[in-house]
Amino acid sequence: MAAVRLQDVAIRAGVSQATASRVLNGSSRVPGEGVADRVRAAAAELGYVPNAQAQALARSSTGLIGLVVHDIADPYFSSIVQGVQTAARRAGKLVLLASTQRDFDIERESVSTFISHRADAIILAGSRQSGDLDRDLEKECARYLDNNGKVVVVGQPLSFGAAVEPENYAASAELAHALLGQGHRDFAVIGGPGHIRTAVDRRNGFVEALASQGVTPLVEIAGDFSRDGGFSAARRLAAALDLRHGQAVPPCVFAVSDVMAIGAIAAWRELGLAVPDDVCVAGFDDIPTLRDHVPGLSTVALSLVDIGERAVALALDDTATSSRAHEFVPGRVILRDSSVLHRP
Amino acid sequence: MAAVRLQDVAIRAGVSQATASRVLNGSSRVPGEGVADRVRAAAAELGYVPNAQAQALARSSTGLIGLVVHDIADPYFSSIVQGVQTAARRAGKLVLLASTQRDFDIERESVSTFISHRADAIILAGSRQSGDLDRDLEKECARYLDNNGKVVVVGQPLSFGAAVEPENYAASAELAHALLGQGHRDFAVIGGPGHIRTAVDRRNGFVEALASQGVTPLVEIAGDFSRDGGFSAARRLAAALDLRHGQAVPPCVFAVSDVMAIGAIAAWRELGLAVPDDVCVAGFDDIPTLRDHVPGLSTVALSLVDIGERAVALALDDTATSSRAHEFVPGRVILRDSSVLHRP
DNA sequence: CTGAAAGCGCTTACAG
DNA sequence: CTGAAAGCGCTTACAG
Numbered sequence: 001m002a003a004v005r006l007q008d009v010a011i012r013a014g015v016s017q018a019t020a021s022r023v024l025n026g027s028s029r030v031p032g033e034g035v036a037d038r039v040r041a042a043a044a045e046l047g048y049v050p051n052a053q054a055q056a057l058a059r060s061s062t063g064l065i066g067l068v069v070h071d072i073a074d075p076y077f078s079s080i081v082q083g084v085q086t087a088a089r090r091a092g093k094l095v096l097l098a099s100t101q102r103d104f105d106i107e108r109e110s111v112s113t114f115i116s117h118r119a120d121a122i123i124l125a126g127s128r129q130s131g132d133l134d135r136d137l138e139k140e141c142a143r144y145l146d147n148n149g150k151v152v153v154v155g156q157p158l159s160f161g162a163a164v165e166p167e168n169y170a171a172s173a174e175l176a177h178a179l180l181g182q183g184h185r186d187f188a189v190i191g192g193p194g195h196i197r198t199a200v201d202r203r204n205g206f207v208e209a210l211a212s213q214g215v216t217p218l219v220e221i222a223g224d225f226s227r228d229g230g231f232s233a234a235r236r237l238a239a240a241l242d243l244r245h246g247q248a249v250p251p252c253v254f255a256v257s258d259v260m261a262i263g264a265i266a267a268w269r270e271l272g273l274a275v276p277d278d279v280c281v282a283g284f285d286d287i288p289t290l291r292d293h294v295p296g297l298s299t300v301a302l303s304l305v306d307i308g309e310r311a312v313a314l315a316l317d318d319t320a321t322s323s324r325a326h327e328f329v330p331g332r333v334i335l336r337d338s339s340v341l342h343r344p
Numbered sequence: 345m346a347a348v349r350l351q352d353v354a355i356r357a358g359v360s361q362a363t364a365s366r367v368l369n370g371s372s373r374v375p376g377e378g379v380a381d382r383v384r385a386a387a388a389e390l391g392y393v394p395n396a397q398a399q400a401l402a403r404s405s406t407g408l409i410g411l412v413v414h415d416i417a418d419p420y421f422s423s424i425v426q427g428v429q430t431a432a433r434r435a436g437k438l439v440l441l442a443s444t445q446r447d448f449d450i451e452r453e454s455v456s457t458f459i460s461h462r463a464d465a466i467i468l469a470g471s472r473q474s475g476d477l478d479r480d481l482e483k484e485c486a487r488y489l490d491n492n493g494k495v496v497v498v499g500q501p502l503s504f505g506a507a508v509e510p511e512n513y514a515a516s517a518e519l520a521h522a523l524l525g526q527g528h529r530d531f532a533v534i535g536g537p538g539h540i541r542t543a544v545d546r547r548n549g550f551v552e553a554l555a556s557q558g559v560t561p562l563v564e565i566a567g568d569f570s571r572d573g574g575f576s577a578a579r580r581l582a583a584a585l586d587l588r589h590g591q592a593v594p595p596c597v598f599a600v601s602d603v604m605a606i607g608a609i610a611a612w613r614e615l616g617l618a619v620p621d622d623v624c625v626a627g628f629d630d631i632p633t634l635r636d637h638v639p640g641l642s643t644v645a646l647s648l649v650d651i652g653e654r655a656v657a658l659a660l661d662d663t664a665t666s667s668r669a670h671e672f673v674p675g676r677v678i679l680r681d682s683s684v685l686h687r688p
Numbered sequence: 689c690t691g692a693a694a695g696c697g698c699t700t701a702c703a704g
Numbered sequence: 705c706t707g708a709a710a711g712c713g714c715t716t717a718c719a720g
Binding site: 003005006007017018021022025050051052053054055056057058059 | 712
Binding site: 347349350351361362365366369394395396397398399400401402403 | 696697698699700
């Protein structure tokens with residue numbers, strides 16, 4: 001049994017295909033109610049489901065939003081995806097998802113597949129240094145934009161398209177001040193890869209805020225922008241600082257993301273170091289997972305779901321994407337147990 | 345500037361559109377190398393990107409896989425999504441994602457949108473009692489199957505389509521035996537909603553295994569199949585059992601999912617109850633989040649990513665879906681700190 | 689208000 | 705091996 005076509009509905013209702021099309025799918029002038037009812041009845045009886053592919057071809061608009069993230073299993077991204085998902089549904093759009101596992105080839109490939117499927121807009125989540133942007137990707141996007149495609153990036157200003165970006169620099173600076181306010185003076189930083197814009201901004205905001213108060217981190221160590229990156233960086237950091245159980249004043253470590261901070265805490269636990277007694281720590285993102293993490297992690301809250309929703313709003317707004325709109329979303333410092341300084 | 349069409353490529357290469365189509369998109373008989381090269385060159389120069397919508401219409405196959413999950417921000421589902429994503433990419437398919445936030449209306453709506461977009465297959469992740477299945481959804485799927493669509497469900501055998509299902513019952517039984525082996529005799533259960541098949545199977549497997557050893561749970565409490573469901577159930581359970589700090593022998597509570605267990609532990613912590621000293625606990629799923637959760641949670645490991653990959657394999661296999669293939673994936677009991685019985 | 693017809697960009701028997 | 709032509713299922717000026 002083949003799918004019911006508009007033609008079938010039209011015949012059953014005794015009208016032309018054009019008329020059937022007009023009543024079933026939003027057209028300015030709806031035909032007379034008598035006719036419209038007959039068409040709707042016929043469609044219902046036959047179980048007509050419009051063929052979106054054919055509609056897309058005829059209208060040259062697919063109702064598809066392409067979304068690429070680095071890692072869908074990472075709570076940071078899955079929260080953003082949720083926001084995109086919600087906003088897209090409300091707007092009657094469908095989302096095409098690609099998770100690249102941080103592989104640039106896969107990312108480029110995903111984007112061109114989205115283009116080939118004529119997605120109305122493409123959202124790129126996951127940062128990198130803009131200069132680093134793969135040439136092929138850039139060329140691909142340029143052509144896509146020429147063909148009326150909309151691009152919005154989250155967390156990385158690109159040379160094109162709209163952007164929604166967390167205020168990484170400013171929020172990290174605020175965090176630094178809050179930590180100073182708690183009495184900390186000895187700091188260390190677990191940073192991310194140098195080509196990841198987000199990681200760099202957070203590190204800079206933090207370190208420069210410290211500098212403004214005449215404080216310099218004792219050590220800086222970089223790792224992958226992941227749980228394991230935090231884990232291994234933390235081991236090296238413990239060695240560099242000669243961290244030991246029961247020291248007088250624990251240093252305060254800023255990890256540029258919560259997942260890195262969680263990895264770091266795990267590493268220290270294995271070394272017999274307790275947080276916050278032997279080492280204090282703060283992260284960034286306030287991922288949902290944190291809710292039940294012990295000890296509570298000081299961090300900067302980002303409304304990830306909100307970020308996803310805003311990205312969709314930009315993607316749907318022609319003027320925003322063509323004028324390269326740039327929205328900033330603020331972070332909110334949250335102090336929890338992990339950075340509490342218990343003076344002896 | 346409009347997008348480059350196949351026609352443009354053909355003209356530039358001095359061949360017919362049919363020939364261009366044959367060299368660019370896999371056809372059995374590839375034209376002579378001379379011609380083929382000219383076509384490929386023309387396509388490259390022009391930056392031709394095939395219009396997948398038009399191809400889909402002509403071929404009546406879209407290369408799209410529709411995936412619906414209850415909640416993309418839940419690590420259980422995002423891991424499954426990752427598996428689906430990976431397998432789909434390898435197969436050259438694109439995934440359409442819908443996260444329903446456990447709203448059945450949204451679920452139905454998502455499925456019909458997928459159908460309207462002529463997805464080649466639809467994967468339904470997230471369980472429910474089969475008798476409960478929304479009639480409309482069922483009818484929709486039936487018609488979809490008639491029109492050559494493939495449906496695969498994960499975690500809920502349906503009256504149609506293929507299925508990949510964790511061995512919830514058997515694995516929970518194994519867990520019960522392992523816990524008995526640790527010396528536990530006092531048990532309680534935090535179950536899920538009665539209409540969620542997965543929750544029911546896990547509860548039954550556990551309770552019936554206990555029964556076979558002459559043991560009956562002291563209390564059973566049901567909650568939402570979520571972190572908050574576990575949280576509130578745990579409070580009621582603490583009251584029912586009159587749990588107190590420093591009791592002689594802590595009871596062992598089985599929560600039918602890890603997220604519920606995590607919520608429960610949080611609730612108990614607020615009540616001043618320590619795990620495993622005042623109350624022991626075990627969950628189910630071994631979600632990635634657990635890796636850094638303290639205390640380590642005893643659970644049943646499910647290869648979530650693997651489940652997603654298998655679902656895609658079934659979705660791509662005509663005979664599997666039409667013969668209603670049913671694959672089981674085993675669980676592996678893991679004992680960690682949360683259930684260790686420290687006898688006084 | 690309604691219909692006949694062209695067109696969206698491809699694929700694929702059918703001839704040659 | 706290659707091409708002319710029909711067809712996939714819709715939408716939308718253009719007439720009436």
